[in-house]
Amino acid sequence: MxxxxxxxxxxxxxxxxxxxxxxxxxxxxxxxxxxxxxxxxxxxxxxxxxxxxxxxxxxxxxxxxxxxxxxxxxxxxxxxxxxxxxxxxxxxxxxxxxxxxxxxxxxxxxxSPGTLTEDGLLDPKSSNFLAAIVPAGEQTGLAWVDVSTGRFHAAAMATDRLSDQIVRIAPSECLLSDDLPDPADLPERCTRTRRPGWAFGQQVAAEALKKLLGVKSLDGFGFEEDSERDALAIRAAGAIVDYLQETQRSRLGHIDRLLPFENESTLQIDAATWRSLEIAHTLRDGRREGALLGVIDRTVTSPGARLLAEWLRGPLTDAERINGRLDAVAELVDAPSLTDAVREKLRAVYDIERLVSRVTTGRASPRDLSCVGRTLAGLPALKAKLSGRSSERLAQIEQRIDLCPELRAKLEAALEDDCPHQARDGGFVRPGFLPELDECRELMAGGKQWIAKYQAQQVEETGIPSMKVGFNKVFGYYLEVTHAHRDKIPDSFIRKQTLKNAERYITPELKEYEEKVLSAEERVKEIELRVFAELCEQVIEAGRRLLSTAAALAELDVLAGLADLARSRAYTRPTITDAPVLDVEEGRHPVLDVMQPEGQFVPNGVSCAARTEDPEALLNSGAPKPDTRNPETSPSLLLITGPNMAGKSTYIRQTALITLLAQIGSFVPAKRATVGVADRLFARVGASDELSRGQSTFMVEMTETARILNTATRRSLVVLDEIGRGTSTYDGLSLAWAIAECLHNDIGCRALFATHYHELTDLADQLDGVANRSVAVHEHQGDVVFLHQIVEGAADKSYGIHVAKLAGVPRGVNQRAQEILSKLESQHDAETQLTPVEAQPVVSKPAAPADGLQLQLFDAYEHPLVDKIRRLEIDGTTPIDALLMLREWKESLGS
The missing domain is CATH 3.40.1170.10 (DNA repair protein MutS, domain I)
Incomplete structure (x- = not known):
């Protein structure tokens, strides 16, 4: 066919x-x-x-x-x-x-998922990144761009750090070479788009970038083409440009800079920590609400919300820059009327970043242009509010706000207040802006009046009272005269059609007017589209100025939002120091403090300092001396014990989140806080497995722990929860003990270690930098009340059976568990306890008989646990009793 x-x-x-x-x-x-x-x-x-x-x-x-x-x-x-x-x-x-x-x-x-620009397809509060990955052994090139805003980044990084950055930017689409396997680090929701290998070639990529950016060299953007490391970043960025040119088929002028991503200038947060601390999304259902970002976001503009998320993705490690932000927040906190006025003005600001993107790519509407004009109209009053501010950051923001008066004047003069979503719908240019357009519109609107006037004129001149003007699609406009008045027809009339009772005529004047009327509508559309195109070009020409202003407004929105948060939630300004100390008085978990009823959350403090061979260096570092201890005696490692549900995980998480908030330049939920800038933040909290990779919960736990131990530095902050619980008791206890020793002896960083292994509390007696903390519990007549208060010293019980009762475990199961626990406790012999530091001496197996006739499946060991099992009375021993004793015996034997 x-x-x-x-x-x-x-x-x-x-x-x-x-x-x-x-x-x-x-x-x-x-x-x-x-x-x-x-x-x-x-x-x-x-x-x-x-x-x-x-x-x-x-x-x-x-x-x-x-x-x-x-x-x-x-x-x-x-x-x-x-x-x-x-x-x-x-x-x-x-x-x-x-x-x-x-x-x-x-x-x-x-x-595609990574190339969206329309508001209706995007989350206004979230960036939408298109990424490209170029793996090369131990190094990987990564680039990412938000086409809707023009933000374009590239970096080369250690391959084992790729997953951390991928989790933080959360790309919706990733470009991969078709001759390489999928990286294992991509999230499931990320669309994988295969591209030809040549698109990732260095020469092709570099040329594509230079053409897009209008430069002859990428050195000005911080990328050296001769550098092997930078070449990976360039290849990834060039692959993105090639893809955008193929898919967008429009100008990409709003993407006018390629920004290098510097890991060293930001707090390093790995993927496990990002998830464990629920920074951007909750673990349970992936929602923004209930995560740190959802709770602290008080921004009133979409660019501000996206910038706050970006700050959380990369907290600062430069104390001076952090204090610059804190100065601005402090000034806004101290001037609530200013903060309220600024936020009110910002509410009238539109998303300039995405508006400029749509205009540049040819997808804008008249309403988009009108929004640009309205935003510019509100800037003078906002700029005036910032005049004379004392903080350097606010003064810089005021200077960066470009009023673009000529563009504003043109947009206000040209556009109606209520513009349509589609340019082809017309009706968006103001009357009086263009005489040519007004004339066409008058012609369209005044057609009936002209026809009536012309008809009256012809009746008067010819003396034919029944003459009328008509119209049809075949002949257009015509004059119709009955046969009774045929002799009165002037010579200037041209006959076009004969009817049964009348004749139809046209005149040169009528024909000329007909052509004007019929073409007026098309002319109006044509003129309005021409005006629209001219206005778009003017917005494009002012694009860089507009984007710079948009960035300033977004930062102002974030700072004002943080000030509003601090004032409404009674946050305090942290003291930032380069000394690796952490001292918080009455700290609160920023999320639970909001989610729980007012006043219900129990605040807790923390005080620790990294180990150093020169305590005087800490004393003289400028860091405020903690209230209860000084750097010579402050522990580097806090061991937190206590029952489940008492608040151990909350406590260690809140410590990490307070540090993170301080390093983005936010006030923190505490009565007082001194935060030494951390270079890396590690949190291993909660259990998870990765069955798709064949990794159990315990394997994932050990992999993440290994990464912490291999990459943490003295300036890092580490929070660990229940390390070692995924294996046998003695395996887990031994691992937890050794990990704690490594954190204390080898790394010496600030660390909080929550555990149920009460044996670990002995470390406080053996290591100077270890201190015990526990969660206070009140026990009365068999009932337990969790006080959620962190106190000095170690816990003496776990209260696991009580927690099971609260969770709804059947009463019979709880009663049986209590019987078993009582029996095991009564049989417990302190003299036979094994410790991971001082192991029981190995007892040699008895030699086999010389004649070699005796065969045994298991040789008989002489061990106290064997004696305990032997002493059990057969009639009074249940299967679970025997099972527990055998398991304890097996664990004591090791491998």
Whole structure:
């Protein structure tokens, strides 16, 4: 069966679209054909039909077809992208009414999860990153861009750090070479897009970048092409540019800088810590609400919300920069009327970053331009509010706000207050802006008046009272005269049609007016589109100034939001020091403090300092001396014991989160806090396994712990919870003991170690830098009340059976557990206890008989536990008693 010209056109477009679903514009619908139609019907829930009946005799099946109305494009695009698919939009490039033959169509854009720019398809509070990865052994190149804002970063990093950065930027799409396997570090929700290997080549990538950025060298952006390390970053960034040029098919002028990502200038947070501390999303359901970001976000603009998330992704490690932010927050906290006024002004600010992006890529609407103008109109008052501020940061923000007065004036003069979403709808240019446009509009609006006036004039001149002006699509405007007045027709009338009772005529004046009226509507659209294009060009020309202003406004929004948070939640300004100390009085968990009823959360303090061979260096570092201890006696490692549900995990998490908040430049939930800047933050809290990689919970725990021990420095902060619980008791206890020793002896960093291994508390007697802390518990008549208060000393019980009771474990199970516990405790012999520091001496096995006739499956060991089992009375021993004793024996034997 031969293809029609239109279907030939479709196949050409499909070849350009590749694996993307091709949305082929046909009149008022976007249609899909063949396999695309089947996929779309299932994915979008639309009807699958057929374009033709096929040819059964020749074995040709009907052509599958599905589609949807063109005005529902954004709605269906969102569903396609959420499913991780790409969509190619093939639009009509000319008006079907004016087309000579088949309408010309072209693929104008390929939409993918990482290339979205429309507000309706994006989360306004979250960045949407497209990433590219170039692995090269121990080093990996990584680049990421938010096409909706133009923010473009690249870096080369150790391959084992890749997963940390991937978790933090959370790309929605990642470009990978088609000749390399998938990295194991990509999150499941990230769409993997395969690209040809040559797109990642260094020369191709460097040239693509330089062409996009309009430069001859990348040195000015901090990338040396001759550097082997920088070359990886350049290759990743160039692959992104190549992909964007292929998919966007428009200008990318808003992407005008490539920013190097410097790991050294930010607090390093690995993937496990990011998840454990629930910084951006909760562990249970991945929501923003209930995570740290959701609780502290008081921003009132979308760019501000995205910037706050960026600050959390990369807290500062420079005390001077941190204090610069804190100075600004402090000034706003001390001036609540200023803060409220600034936030009120910011509420009227639109998302300039994404507006400029849409204008640059040719996807803007008249309403977008109007939003730019409205934002500029509100800037003078906002700028005035910042005039004369004492903090350097606020003064810099005030200077960076560019009012762009000439652009504002043009937009306000040209655009109506209420502009349409589509330029083709027209009606968005103000009257009086362009005389030519006003004339056409008057012609359209005044047609009836002119016709009535002309008709009256002709009646008077000819003396034909029944003459009237009419219109039809064949002849246009005409004058109709009955045959009774035929002799009064002037010579200037031109006969066009004879009817039964009348004649129809035209005149040169009527024909001229007809041409004006019929073309007026088209002229109005044409003029308005020309004005729209000119305004877009002016916005593009001011693009860099607008983006700089947008960045300043976003920072102001974050600082004002942090000030509002501090004032409303009674946060205090932390003292920031380079000394590796941490001293917090009455600290609170920033999330639970908000989620729990007012006043219910129990505050707790912490005081620790990294170990040093020169205590005087800490004393003279400028760090405030802690209230209860000094650097000579402050422990580096706090061992926290206590029952489940008492608050151990909350306590260590809140310590980490307070440090993180301080290093983004925020006030912290505490009565007083001194925070020594950390270079790395590690948190191993909670259990998880990665079955897809064949890793058990314990394997994941040990892998993450190994990474901490191998990469933490003296300036790091480490919080660990229940290390070693995923294996046998003595294995776990031994590992926990050795890990604690390593943190204290080898690394010497500030560390909080929550554990149920009460044996670890002996470390406080053996190591000078270890101190015991426990969660206070009140026990009365068999009931236990958790006080959630951290006190000095070690806990003496775990209260696990009581927690099981609170959790709803059946009463019979709890009673039986209590019986078993009592029996085990009564049989406990302190003299036979093994400790991981002083192991029991190994007892040699008895030699086999000389004749070699005695065969045994297990040789008899002489061990106190064996005697305990032997002494059990058979009649009074339950299976679980014997099982527990045998397990204890097995653990004591080791391997």
């Amino acid at each position: 031969s293809l029609s010209p239109m279907m030939q056109q479709y196949h050409q477009a499909k070849e350009a679209a590749g694996d993307a679903l091709l949305l082929f514009r046909m009149g008022d619908f976007y249609e899909l054909f063949y396999q695309d139609a089947k996929d779309a019907a299932e994915l979008l829930g639309i009807t699958l039909t057929a374009r033709d009946k096929g040819d059964a005799a020749r074995g040709i099946e009907p052509t599958p077809m599905s589609g949807f109305p063109h005005h529902q494009l954004d709605q269906y695009l969102a569903r396609i992208v959420r499913a991780g698919r790409r969509a190619a939009i093939c639009d009509q490039m000319e008006d079907p009414k004016q087309a000579k033959g088949i309408v010309r169509r072209e693929v104008t854009r390929i939409v």
